Each structure stands twice: as structure tokens, then as C-alpha cells.
Amino acid sequence: MFACIHIPGFPVEAIVRVEPLLREQALAVLEGKPPLTRVVALNQKALQMGMQPGMTRLQTAPFAASGNSRSKTLLRPRSPEQETSAHAALLDAAHAFTPRVEDTAPGTLLLDLTGMGRLYGSPARMAHELASRTDAIGLKANVALAANPDAAMLAALGFDSITVIPAGKEAQRLGVLPLPVLLDGLGVLERKAERQPRITRIRPRENAKSAVASERQAATLRQQLLDTLERWGVRDCRTLALLPEHALASRLGETGTRLQRMARGTSLRTLVLSDPPSRFEEAMELECAVEDLESLSFILNRLLEQLCTRLEARALAAQELRLRLQRERRVAGEETMSVEESSRDDANAAIFERALRLPVAMREAKVFLKLLQLDLAAHPPGAPVIKVWITAEPAPPRSAQRGLFLPVIPEAERLEITLARVSSVVGERRLGIARVLDTHRRDSSMERFTAGEPRPDEGLTIPQNAELPLALRIFRPALPLQVTVVQGRPAIVCGGKRPCGLAGEILWSAGPWHSSGDWWTEQSTKLQAGAWDREEWDVAMGHGENVALYRIHRDKSSGKWFADASYD
Numbered sequence: 001m002f003a004c005i006h007i008p009g010f011p012v013e014a015i016v017r018v019e020p021l022l023r024e025q026a027l028a029v030l031e032g033k034p035p036l037t038r039v040v041a042l043n044q045k046a047l048q049m050g051m052q053p054g055m056t057r058l059q060t061a062p063f064a065a066s067g068n069s070r071s072k073t074l075l076r077p078r079s080p081e082q083e084t085s086a087h088a089a090l091l092d093a094a095h096a097f098t099p100r101v102e103d104t105a106p107g108t109l110l111l112d113l114t115g116m117g118r119l120y121g122s123p124a125r126m127a128h129e130l131a132s133r134t135d136a137i138g139l140k141a142n143v144a145l146a147a148n149p150d151a152a153m154l155a156a157l158g159f160d161s162i163t164v165i166p167a168g169k170e171a172q173r174l175g176v177l178p179l180p181v182l183l184d185g186l187g188v189l190e191r192k193a194e195r196q197p198r199i200t201r202i203r204p205r206e207n208a209k210s211a212v213a214s215e216r217q218a219a220t221l222r223q224q225l226l227d228t229l230e231r232w233g234v235r236d237c238r239t240l241a242l243l244p245e246h247a248l249a250s251r252l253g254e255t256g257t258r259l260q261r262m263a264r265g266t267s268l269r270t271l272v273l274s275d276p277p278s279r280f281e282e283a284m285e286l287e288c289a290v291e292d293l294e295s296l297s298f299i300l301n302r303l304l305e306q307l308c309t310r311l312e313a314r315a316l317a318a319q320e321l322r323l324r325l326q327r328e329r330r331v332a333g334e335e336t337m338s339v340e341e342s343s344r345d346d347a348n349a350a351i352f353e354r355a356l357r358l359p360v361a362m363r364e365a366k367v368f369l370k371l372l373q374l375d376l377a378a379h380p381p382g383a384p385v386i387k388v389w390i391t392a393e394p395a396p397p398r399s400a401q402r403g404l405f406l407p408v409i410p411e412a413e414r415l416e417i418t419l420a421r422v423s424s425v426v427g428e429r430r431l432g433i434a435r436v437l438d439t440h441r442r443d444s445s446m447e448r449f450t451a452g453e454p455r456p457d458e459g460l461t462i463p464q465n466a467e468l469p470l471a472l473r474i475f476r477p478a479l480p481l482q483v484t485v486v487q488g489r490p491a492i493v494c495g496g497k498r499p500c501g502l503a504g505e506i507l508w509s510a511g512p513w514h515s516s517g518d519w520w521t522e523q524s525t526k527l528q529a530g531a532w533d534r535e536e537w538d539v540a541m542g543h544g545e546n547v548a549l550y551r552i553h554r555d556k557s558s559g560k561w562f563a564d565a566s567y568d
Contacts, residue, residue, distance in 0.1 A: 001123060002149040002271075003111040005094060005130060006142045006156035007086075010107030011041040011078050014086040017138040018284045018302055026051075026073040028060060046073050081283035081389070088277045089137040089310050095276040096313040097130060102149075103274040105188045108156070110149045112271055127162045137309055146170060151265040154185045154237075170265020175238030179229055182237055182263055183222050186255075190218065192272075225255065237263035276314065280392040282307050289328045289384035293376055296385060300372055303390045304365040311392065317361035319395035321368060323375075325352040326387035352381045357448070360412040361395040367413045374420040378428070430476070471568040472551070478562035481552060490537055490552065490561075502550065502563050504541050511537035512554075533557055536564070 007013050011029040016022050026045040030037050037057040051063055051073060063073040087106050094101045100112035113126060120126045123145045134141040144155035144163040151170045155163045158177040165173045234240050241263045248256040261267040282303040290296045300323075311317060327350065356371055398412075423431045432448055481502060484492040494503045512535035519531040536553040549567035554560070 001113045001145060002152045003113050003130060003145045004152040004156040005109045005134060007107035007139055008142060009041045009043055011083060012043050013139050014083040015076055015079060017086050018082060028073055028075055029078050030075055031078040040078060049073060079285045085282045091277050092310045092313045093133045093137055100273055102271040104192055110271055123164050127164055131162055148268055149271060150262050150267045157181050157185055171241055174263060174265050177237045179226060179235060182259060183226060185262060186259060280307060280310055280394055281389060283389045286386050289386045291384045297373055299388055301369050304368045307390060307392050308363045308365045311363045316394040317363045317397040318392035319358055319361045320393035321356040322391040323354045323372060324389040325381050325385045327352055327381055327383035328386045354379060359416060360398045362413055364413055370417050371420050374424050378424045472565045474565040475563055478564055481561040481563055483561040490539060506539045506541055508540040509537055
């Protein structure tokens, strides 16, 4: 038993998948550069209004004229990115049903269901299950089951909704199909054969020219074959199946015999199995540029839901999210632009990218949306957005068994959102875990905070006789001070902006400790500090019982004093 999943008007369905509200309206998809723009696909409502494939942009003007929204046809440009995402989602749904899948054509798949009846039941139940899985990814498909793959493909191309052809009834059920459906099925198989890799090497430009030429030649031969059969009085598959085989072969050659076998439902072939897609990406081209984050959030939510549906169908989760936004190119005014303004204008048209590294693998669309909203609020694109890509790095979903006597740790999803909110307030470089640097510099850097699973052998209590070390709270950046030195030691400090106040007489001091390093490095940057040469002191300041310990230092190169940290 074989099954075929066919998406009628696939370019239209790829657009409706990301904009479900367009399903209730007449929609036509255009392709080509003006003045060669033509209609390549349209939905049923556009067909009922009188539109036909191949119309030019000028011919579609009366249908797209302003008026009642229900009687108006929407025109959209073809989106290869959205079609690629929709076809990948269809492959995910098919591979989740059975591993034996042939990628026949964009929007058309063939499945080998041998032995799947034990898992899913009767052929009718398998057909309904395939249709429901296709609906879950936002695509309306025709599903057909038959004893051979070509019969299933013709049934999916010619009949709407779900079709199940019992074994031995192929010629009877396929006999009512018109000849254009049969020729469409033959064209799909021929194009698939042309897509198979060949040994001959062709230059890209020659390959493109040959593809266009072969497509035109195939369309011409198809029309000639259709005219010949109509002159013979053959207009459906039943009539073609009744013609004498030898006479048909002598007049139409191998193509005629192949068409007759397909019309009878007796053609047999082996499926060319494909691997499941390893790239999880959703894309959307916007009709109008989006400027504010709130409007962009609706688009991100839709793409993330589709992405999570694909991951769930493959029993996977996302370990990393990458967001790419294509910004609209801003048109300069009449005044002359400087070189800096020109370069800034080019930067606005570049691709804006952000990456979110998740602590654990997850597939919650709401969590992803909140993280992207917080990240874009802290790092806005800086220009209107006209195109969106979201890519997920797949990973196996996490599985953890928590012990009864281990402390409860926060959920990874809620913890990640909380950390993102705190980071948007205090800044990315001020949130995380202190990581000791491989240097003699008495400083540390911040790395990403993740809550790991506690180990059973970790001690949960502190021994009573243990000496607790002092905690050092580092001031970032260091606080400038004015220090009075008496006999080579700091005596009076004034300055400081902390609530505790770094001002007053020094009661006790220890030092100095001389330190220097990184003299071999270049000038300091935001990510790496430069050379240092300083003397450090530990001092005590305060009155009575309110005495606090601080670490201060003097930069030898400039002679200025700074407060580094305070001791707890």
C-alpha cells in the first residue's frame, strides 16, 4: 500500500500557512519581473471569480480593483523561502508517520505504508491520520492510498480530500480523471528524473538556460500530445486505457505506453527514498515593513508555533535559536550625505542577526517568544523589518529524574525568562556567574548562568567549625577616589558614590601589594582589559561598630586612586 500527499496550489498554501486569515479570501500568486509577471498559482475562490493561471499583471487588475473585500482578489509575490519551509514541514510530518518517504515534487510526497497497518489500522484510518497531521502544520492536502505509487499520485492530483482505492479497482476509479491530470502526473515524474544527480558537469549559467529550455520543450510536447489525443476522441483515462497497446506504442512511442499503464493503474516503480530534513527554519516575507516590536511579535509568534510543531513531529527540541531580520533600505533625502551617513544607510539595509543559546533543550513557543521580545527590546533592529527568518538548532529533548531528598530547582523555562528580564534591566555584562580569568589580574568575568541538576553526593550542610571566607563585592567600574597619603600610607579618603560612602579617615590599612601584567597586549577593548601596573591596599573605614573593609589601589601610570571592592 502506498500513499500520496499532494498540496493543491502549493505556492498559495505556503503563503496561507503563515497568514491563516488569507484562507477565506481569493488569493493569486505572481512570479516574474515586470512586464513578464504572471499568475503561477491561485486558490479555488480566485478560480471561481474567473482568474486563470498564466494571466499577466495587467489582466489581473480588474480582479484586484478596490471594492468589497470579499469580491477582491489579493495578489502576492511568490516566496521561495516560505515554500521551502512549508515543504520541509510536510517532510517532517511524513517522516514522523513512516521512514519510507519519497520527495517527489514541491508539495507532493509518496509514502510506502507497507506494514504500517499494524500501527495505524485500516487504510481509511491511515489516510485520515495523514490528513490530520498535514492540517496540524497549516496545509490543506489531498491524500490518496492505492496499491501502487503512480495510482496514488494520480488520485491525489485528481480527487479532493481523502481517496482510498482498493487493490484491483485502480482502472475503475482512475478512469473518470481527465487527460490533463494524467499528463500532470507524467510531468511530475519526468521532472523528478531530471532532478536526479548526473555525472556530467554543467556550468551554472548553462544549467539554468538548459532548465528553462527543457521546461519550454516539455510544455510544448505536452500540448502536442494533448491535442493529438483529443483529435482521437480520448479525453479521459478510461478511453485511453481501452486503446490497443501495439497501435498506441507505434504512434506515441514509449510515452504512450507509459501513459496507458498509468491510466490503468498498473505501472510499478521503486520509490527513491529521502532523508528527513536536518534544518529547521521558518521564513516570512512581509507585505509592508514592520517598525514596532508589538507588530513584529505577532509574526514571531506564528513562526515559532510552526517551528515548535515541526520539532514536536520529529520528537526533537531546540538548543539554540537564531533570528535574522532583513531591514528596509532607507531612502536618503535630497541633501548631500556624508560618508558616515552613507555607510550608516548601507548598514540599515544589512541583515540583523541575534542568537539565543538556551540552557537546556526546549520547544515552548511562548518561552521562545518572550525571550526574543526581551532580546529585541534590549537590541532593537534600528530600521523597519521586511523579512524574518527563525532557525532552530535541533537537539534531543531533556529527560531528568529528580530525587526525593534533593533541593527543588527552578524550571529551566521560567529561570531563563527571569534571567532575560533581569539582564534587560541591569545589562548583559552584569548578570551571570563569576569566572576566574587565566591571569594574575585580581578580577573576574561574567559567564552565562545555568541551573544544573544537583548531585546526590553534594553536601547540603556546612560544618560548624568551618571558617567562612570573606566575600568580595567588586565595583564595576572602579570608583575614583581622592586619597591623602601620610608617610607613604593612605590616611584620608574623600569621594565615592556608594550608599555606604567612601569618605573619612582610614582606621587601619594593610599593604601595599604591587601587581602588574598584560604588558604584552595591545590597547584595551570592551572585551579585554589592557596592561595594568598598580599598588593595592586593604583599608578599614567607619565609626564605632560601623566599620567596613575596602580594597583600594593606585594606578602607577596615572597616579590616580580607585576603590576596587568591599568585603562582606
